[in-house]
Amino acid sequence: MTTIQILLLCILGAALLPSVVCNSAIGPDDCCFSFYPRRVKKSLVTSYYLCDYRCPKTGVILVTQKSRHICADPNLSWVQGIMKxxxxKSF
Structure with a gap:
């Protein structure tokens, strides 16, 4: 291989490296970017989990009987009641 071919190969590799690094990054799977505006009945919720600490907003994801995931604000009293x-129930 000539010097020019090696140089072009290095440039191509350097250009593709950032896209490979970004695609293999490990980040949070579930984040809440907006919250559900209405109350959810306690009887419809089967479980909940907190958003990852790396998410931009602190949120709670409520899982309903139909396996729907609803983002809720953990500072609201009705959300705290469901969590409690x-x-x-888990004990």
Whole structure:
């Protein structure tokens, strides 16, 4: 291989490297970017989990009987009530 071919190969490799690094990055799977605006009945919720600490907003994801995932604000009293009820059921 000539010097020019090696140089072009290095440039091509350097150009493709950032896209490979970005695609293999490990990040949070579930984040809440907006919250559900209405109350959810406690009887419809089967479980919940907190958003990852790396998410831009702190949120709670409520899982319903139909396996729907609803983002809710953990500072609201009704969300805290659901979380407390789910925690008590787990004991």
């Amino acid at each position: 009820t789910m925690d008590e």
